[in-house]
Amino acid sequence: MAPRPLSPLVLALGGAAAVLGSVLFILWKTYFGRGRQRRWDRGEGWWGAEPARFPEWDEWEPEDEEDEEPELEELEQREVLVLGLDGSGKSTFLRVLSGKPPLEGHIPTWGFNSVRLPTKDFEVDLLEIGGSQNLRFYWKEFVSEVDVLVFMVDSADRLRLPWARQELHKLLDKDPDLPVIVVANKQDLGEAMSVVELQQELGLQAVATQREVFLLAASIAPAGSGFEDPGTVHIWRLLLELLS
Numbered sequence: 182m183a184p185r186p187l188s189p190l191v192l193a194l195g196g197a198a199a200v201l202g203s204v205l206f207i208l209w210k211t212y213f214g215r216g217r218q219r220r221w222d223r224g225e226g227w228w229g230a231e232p233a234r235f236p237e238w239d240e241w242e243p244e245d246e247e248d249e250e251p252e253l254e255e256l257e258q259r260e261v262l263v264l265g266l267d268g269s270g271k272s273t274f275l276r277v278l279s280g281k282p283p284l285e286g287h288i289p290t291w292g293f294n295s296v297r298l299p300t301k302d303f304e305v306d307l308l309e310i311g312g313s314q315n316l317r318f319y320w321k322e323f324v325s326e327v328d329v330l331v332f333m334v335d336s337a338d339r340l341r342l343p344w345a346r347q348e349l350h351k352l353l354d355k356d357p358d359l360p361v362i363v364v365a366n367k368q369d370l371g372e373a374m375s376v377v378e379l380q381q382e383l384g385l386q387a388v389a390t391q392r393e394v395f396l397l398a399a400s401i402a403p404a405g406s407g408f409e410d411p412g413t414v415h416i417w418r419l420l421l422e423l424l425s
């Protein structure tokens with residue numbers, strides 16, 4: 182039997198997916214590409230809360246660009262990709278690291294979200310890509326572009342743990358040399374799995390002997406007040422160590 186031609190709908194959907202993938206990749210390159218000049222302020226919510234500000238025409242003097250490097254370019258950049266299923270706590274992690282209070286409730290990231298944090302020796306760009314199912318498809322395109330991957334897991338989400346495991350292993354397979362920090366988030370919740378359990382359930386025991394994979398417990402934004410969690414500080418310290 183002769184092969185059936187693809188239906189126009191399948192072709193259209195395939196085309197749309199390819200276009201979205203390309204757009205994400207171009208945005209990544211423009212936004213984070215090493216050596217490129219960043220001429221606009223970047224906020225926490227590139228795609229969401231705080232839109233990027235492009236220079237006005239009368240502010241733009243191309244000659245000046247040659248002579249004077251903007252101060253931002255003087256420090257080297259390190260790039261960290263923050264991935265994980267939707268609701269695992271990626272945006273919250275970026276907010277807390279940049280000194281902002283966590284938002285009430287879950288506001289899904291429909292694209293990218295980023296922060297840039299200066300350190301003494303370099304600047305750290307943390308990029309979150311939303312964890313909804315349609316965006317997960319594009320994650321793998323970005324892992325080879327970064328210095329470290331942070332993979333966020335909701336320790337209390339037992340039902341979706343197999344999905345988290347599957348996505349994590351796809352990323353591990355994609356770049357065997359990439360250092361990975363797996364964050365066992367939401368440890369404050371009663372039903373949260375322990376780190377030992379998660380190590381088993383995420384299939385990390387065998388992997389850890391072959392490459393740099395760290396599993397850290399955290400409660401990035403514990404429910405209720407008065408709960409001090411050192412988890413975020415531990416993740417940040419480990420990140421700095423891996424990026425140095």
Ligand SMILES: Nc1nc2c(ncn2[C@@H]2O[C@H](COP(=O)(O)OP(=O)(O)OP(=O)(O)O)[C@@H](O)[C@H]2O)c(=O)[nH]1
Nearest residue numbers: 267268269270271272273286289290312400401402
């Ligand atoms: N109890 C508890 N809730 C947390 C913790 N960290 C984050 N959350 C909550 O989890 C929800 C989802 O967090 P987000 O940071 O928006 O999740 P996300 O991974 O960015 O999700 P997407 O953008 O949809 O991929 C929010 O209501 C957070 O307040 C934690 O340590 N403990």
Ligand SMILES: [Mg+2]
Nearest residue numbers: 271272289290
């Ligand atoms: Mg988010």
